[in-house]
Amino acid sequence: MCEFDVDTKTETGKIVRYNIKRDLEQTILDDDTGHYMFCCPHYLTENTNRDVVVSDNHAVVVANYRGKHRFSYKGPSSESGIEPRGICTDVLSRILVCDLITHSIQIIDKDGQFLSCLEHPKIYRPYCLCYDLNTHLLWVGSLHSNKVVVYRYITRQLDLKDSTKTCYKDYYFEVPAFPRESEIGFTGSSEEDEWEADLDHWKREEERLKKKKPLNKKEKTQHEYNTFKKTKKKMNKGRLKYIDNMDD
Secondary structure: OEEEEOOOOEEEEOEEEEOOOOOEEEEEOEOOOOOEOEOOOOEEEEOOOOOEEEEEOOEEEEEOOOOOEEEEEOOOOOOOOOOEEEEEEOOOOOEEEEEOOOOEEEEEOOOOOEEEEEOOOOOOOEEEEEEEOOOOEEEEEEOOOOEEEEEEOOOOHHHHHOOOOOOOOOOOEEOOOOOOOOEEEEEEOOOOHHHHHHHHHHHHHHHHHHHOOOOOHHHHHHHHHHHHHHHHHHHHHHHHHHHHHHHO
């Protein structure tokens, strides 16, 4: 929740928690010094250790479950800064946040230490993301784009024992046919048979579409004529149905 003070022309934010009965249970507003903890919160999530993780203006602000301020992450260095948007956590309690400045996904640990970042040429102004606990896939959506990039940066269950290890492969694949009005990019490596089967299927489909010959002039004319006949037939059916309804 964000509030704007007309007199001082300043923004302040607070996090409120409601129970299932819509009763107010908690309000997270200021830190131990009495200063406001948030300026303009955009997105928030709850970590596996019950920390409340918020993407605020130029900072990722984290408070514990009691509402006490733990730390504020303002980028890997004081000079670089950060403009956070979408935010989530993984099974290792690591925090993953979209950064509009570096056009990447920054990864920090549960105590606010920078670990690494995920970058790809197809990602520009990442705005939202989601982590799948079952498949360990990270889905990333960019601003003003119809592409979804999928990372697999935890490849084995053994990686879960090492919270500093980040395993992902620079691999990008675009699905040309499904869904029809969007493109989905896959970045990462997988051990699941179903995942590999899906990728193989779309690779074969992409090759088939590339080998498909375009229609020549005669075939194109015939195709357009057949399409016109079908459209006209549908229009006539609709007109006759309309006239029958008028007669009734």
